[in-house]
Each structure stands twice: as structure tokens, then as C-alpha cells.
Amino acid sequence: MTYKYQDEYDKLSEMCPPKHFTKQDISPVYRWLFDEDDSRNFLPQYHRNPRRFNNVDDQLKCTSMGLSFFKDLKGAEERHNELSKVIPNIAKAIGTHTSKGFILESDGVSGDFGHHSHFTHHACETDVFKERFKIVK
Amino acid sequence: MIVFNSKPNNYTIPLKKLGDLIYHEGPILSLFIDDHSNMFLNKWVDCDDNTNHWMLSSISSFELSQFYHKTISLRQYYKACNQWAIIEIDNYLKIRKLYPLEHIPNAYLPKEDSFYSDILYTEFSNSLRAIYINNLAVISKHKSNVYDILELKIASITNSILDYANKSSKDIPLKETTLQEAAKNLSGPKTKNNSKDILPKSSDVLEIVQLFRALNHNIRKRILEFIGSNPGVNLTDIYTSLKIDKSVTAQHVAILRRSNLLTSHRKGNIVLYATNQKKLEEVQAAIDTLIEERKIIYQ
Structure with a gap:
């Protein structure tokens, strides 16, 4: 499987995506987006301008080249609320709306579900998500 | 975004990153340490x-x-804090601008209920919290002046001298310390009135944080126990016996090796593992020392 940012993954000292990431059909999934058609919507943090980094190691660089999704709506909303408590401006960095869509096995590999049902996905191609994800809130 | 009158700079913050406390697609809240801890x-x-x-x-x-x-x-921490600065930094901690302000803008303050939450903060933060909750860290009210850090560096650049370097040179030279020695440093003087505790060197803190992080994981604990009981096993022995995915096992073994909790030697194409008894004994001694020192301090 070749990933969208394969060339950059190859330069990292850590295996990226991590070995335990797997191909999965996941539906529904939720992701925070900016307005419809915003170019940042499916751009990993590492490729956004400005990058939000402070001296990351290669493992974190890898994570930051993945996309964040949530398995359930409640988890997505709760995490957004929790982050907003610490950083009132957080929506400017991570998105202002919640969108709903799905991920197919052929899209890439996903990590384990963590707190708030959050997981990271490393995609082969991100353009497909633009059509699949619709803002729900 | 709030627009400030900026003070342009171009130097790297002389701080070492200990870890991210909150991370979401990038760091949100991180903990740094200077050469004086x-x-x-x-x-x-x-x-x-x-x-x-x-x-x-x-x-x-x-x-x-x-x-x-x-x-x-x-x-509450930020409201009471009088040592802060708003900065613009690049990806390598190089400061582009510094904004000297009198008050933290309201938009930058966390909300009222911004108390610690296990599920929001990172594994690193939860490990560090365990150290504080278990009274394994030195508690001191001492803290540095942010502007000292920032301004001293400016001075050292413009004058090519080295206020900052001179201060650093007064430090104890870095040397190999055992964990027990580091733990003694962490515990500070054996007095009740230890408000001027000398904090440990950053290298000690880093090592101890790294060790606690390595130990604070159920799978790694199981792996350590298994290897402890079966010295000389290879990766296949470990993941088949513990019924853990091979790649997951490899990652956890790598973390234990990096923390020097495991030793390894190669036999042909196979790497055999054993626990590093000396390091484990040091960890045990460090914990005992910390607990003992705490008892003395609180008596």
C-alpha cells in the first residue's frame, strides 16, 4: 500500500504508519472540518500552514501526518468541548464543524480507538473524503 | 487573531521538551525544562x-x-501566573516574535472548569501525574522568570557573551549518576522547611520520567515479568507465550530496551532478551529512597 505522504514517511526514523495500524471499513466516522470546501479539511496538521509544532520527534511527526477521526459523534463532541476548555480558540486549529462519512478498507490504515473513540488514519488518497464527508453540526 | 506590537527576535528557546501534556494532530500543551530544571x-x-x-x-x-x-x-494557574510571554515560534522552537504584555488576553485563558482530565491528557502526562500523586517528586515553589530566559538569550546574541553560559557553567558538570543518586536529588534536603529545594538536573528528571513511562504500561509489565522468569527468550517466544500481536510486542520490547530495562544479545539471526537486573534494582532502590526521603520530610 502506498500512502499519500509515502515519500515523507520513508524519511522518518520510526516506522510510519505504525505496524499495528490496519485496513478497516469503518462507518460511520466523524471528523471536524472547517467550512465546506475549505482546503484544510483533509490536510494533516503537518501539511497545514502554519504548522502547529514545537520540535517534534519522528514518531509525533508520523502521527501529525495522519488524519484524526472519531468512531462516534458523542466522542467527537466531547473531545471538542474538552479541548475548548483549555484552548478557547481551538476550533481555529482543528475545525469548526462536525462532519459524518465513512472509511473503506482501501482508503488506508487506521489505528486503535482511543479516548473519545478517537483514532488516526493514514490515507493513500485524501480527495475521496471531500465527497464522502458531509457537515452534520 | 489579536494583533500586538511585536518585539522581533530570532533565536532558539534554550529549553528542552519533556513531553506533550495535550496533543491533538500536533502539540497543544507541552512541558519544557531549562538547564536549571x-x-x-x-x-x-x-x-x-x-x-x-x-x-x-x-x-x-x-x-x-x-x-x-x-x-x-x-x-487558576494562568490567572495567578506572573511569569509568561506570548511568542511566535517556528517548528524548531526558534522565536520569531515576542509580545510583552501586561495581562494575558481573555481569549487565551482556559475556561473555569479546566481541571485535569485523564482522558484529555496524554499518556506522558498521566505518567508524570502518577509521580506527583504518589509523592515521588520534589515540591518546590521556586520558578524561573520567563523573561530572564528570553532576554538573557537576546543579550548573549547581541553581545556574543554569555551571561547565560556563565550561569550554566556554575552547574554541577553532567556525569553518570545512578538512579538512586538521581532519586536523592529529586527528594531534596532532609528538612521540613525545604521551600528552597534544589531541583534535580534535567537529565535526571528525563531519565526517571522515561523509566516511569516505560514501566507504566500493562503490556510492558507483562513482557518484563515474562522475560524475568525466562531469561534468554526471543521475540517469538514472547509474543506467542503472551498472545500479543508480533508488531505490538516488538514496539514494547524496543521501548524497554531503549530504557535499558532489557539487555539483548544476538545468537545467529536471533536476538535473545533478558532483564537488566542492575537497572531494575536501581529502579527499586530509587523508589525506596524516594519513599523513605518523603517519610523523613513529612515527619
Whole structure:
């Protein structure tokens, strides 16, 4: 499987995506987006301008080249609320709306579900998500 | 984004990153340490199309402990904090601009209920919290002046001298220390009145944090126990016996090796593992020392 940012993954000292990431059909999934058609919507943090980094190691660089999704709506909303408590401006960095869509096995590999049902996905191609994800809130 | 009158600079913050406390697609709240073991929080606060704003603030171990014990919220810490600066940094901690302000803008302050939450903060933060909750860290109210850090560096650049370097040279030269020695440093003097505790060197803190992180994981504990009972096993033995995925096992073994908790030697194409008894004994002794020193301090 070749990933969208394969060339950059190859330069990292850590295996990226991590070995335990797997191909999965996941539906529904939720992701925070900016307005419809915003170019940042499916751009990993590492490729956004400005990058939000402070001296990351290669493992974190890898994570930051993945996309964040949530398995359930409640988890997505709760995490957004929790982050907003610490950083009132957080929506400017991570998105202002919640969108709903799905991920197919052929899209890439996903990590384990963590707190708030959050997981990271490393995609082969991100353009497909633009059509699949619709803002729900 | 709030527009400030900026003070342009171009130098690297002389701080070492201990870890991220909150991370979401990038660092949001990180903990840094200087050469004198003063701690600093670096919180992302705002951005526009071209720049990020961060708030660098000094935090004492006493304040960090209060936050980890949920005695104060992050908002309360910042409201009481008088050692902070708004900065623009690039990806390598190079400061582009520094904004000297009198008050933290309201938009940059956390909300009232910004108390510690296990599920929001990172594994690193939860490990560090365990150290504070279990009274394994020195509690001191001492903290550094953020502007000392920032301004001293400016002075050292413009004059090519080295106020900062001179101060650093007064430090104890770095040397190999055992964990038990590091633990003694962490515990500070054996007095009740230890408000002027000498904090440990950053290298000690880093090593201890790294060790606690390595030990604070159920799978790694199982792996350590298994190898301890079966010295000389290889990776296949470990993942088949413990019924853990091979790649997951390999990652956890790598973490244990990096922390020197495991030793390895190669036999042909196979790597055989054993526990590093000396390091484990040091860890045990360090914990015992910390507990003992705490008892003396609180008696």
C-alpha cells in the first residue's frame, strides 16, 4: 500500500504508519472540518500552514501526518468541548464543524480507538473524503 | 487573531521538551525544562493564516502538583501566573516574535472548569501525574522568570557573551549518576522547611520520567515479568507465550530496551532478551529512597 505522504514517511526514523495500524471499513466516522470546501479539511496538521509544532520527534511527526477521526459523534463532541476548555480558540486549529462519512478498507490504515473513540488514519488518497464527508453540526 | 506590537527576535528557546501534556494532530500543551530544571508550559493559543501564537509560562513543581491533584484548574494557574510571554515560534522552537504584555488576553485563558482530565491528557502526562500523586517528586515553589530566559538569550546574541553560559557553567558538570543518586536529588534536603529545594538536573528528571513511562504500561509489565522468569527468550517466544500481536510486542520490547530495562544479545539471526537486573534494582532502590526521603520530610 502506498500512502499519500509515502515519500515523507520513508524519511522518518520510526516506522510510519505504525505496524499495528490496519485496513478497516469503518462507518460511520466523524471528523471536524472547517467550512465546506475549505482546503484544510483533509490536510494533516503537518501539511497545514502554519504548522502547529514545537520540535517534534519522528514518531509525533508520523502521527501529525495522519488524519484524526472519531468512531462516534458523542466522542467527537466531547473531545471538542474538552479541548475548548483549555484552548478557547481551538476550533481555529482543528475545525469548526462536525462532519459524518465513512472509511473503506482501501482508503488506508487506521489505528486503535482511543479516548473519545478517537483514532488516526493514514490515507493513500485524501480527495475521496471531500465527497464522502458531509457537515452534520 | 489579536494583533500586538511585536518585539522581533530570532533565536532558539534554550529549553528542552519533556513531553506533550495535550496533543491533538500536533502539540497543544507541552512541558519544557531549562538547564536549571525550571519547568515551563508552552500552550498553543491562537493562529491566523501565517503564524501560531504560543504562551510560554513558568510553572513550579508546587503548581504542577496542585494541578495534578485537581486543587487548581489550568485557568487558576494562568490567572495567578506572573511569569509568561506570548511568542511566535517556528517548528524548531526558534522565536520569531515576542509580545510583552501586561495581562494575558481573555481569549487565551482556559475556561473555569479546566481541571485535569485523564482522558484529555496524554499518556506522558498521566505518567508524570502518577509521580506527583504518589509523592515521588520534589515540591518546590521556586520558578524561573520567563523573561530572564528570553532576554538573557537576546543579550548573549547581541553581545556574543554569555551571561547565560556563565550561569550554566556554575552547574554541577553532567556525569553518570545512578538512579538512586538521581532519586536523592529529586527528594531534596532532609528538612521540613525545604521551600528552597534544589531541583534535580534535567537529565535526571528525563531519565526517571522515561523509566516511569516505560514501566507504566500493562503490556510492558507483562513482557518484563515474562522475560524475568525466562531469561534468554526471543521475540517469538514472547509474543506467542503472551498472545500479543508480533508488531505490538516488538514496539514494547524496543521501548524497554531503549530504557535499558532489557539487555539483548544476538545468537545467529536471533536476538535473545533478558532483564537488566542492575537497572531494575536501581529502579527499586530509587523508589525506596524516594519513599523513605518523603517519610523523613513529612515527619
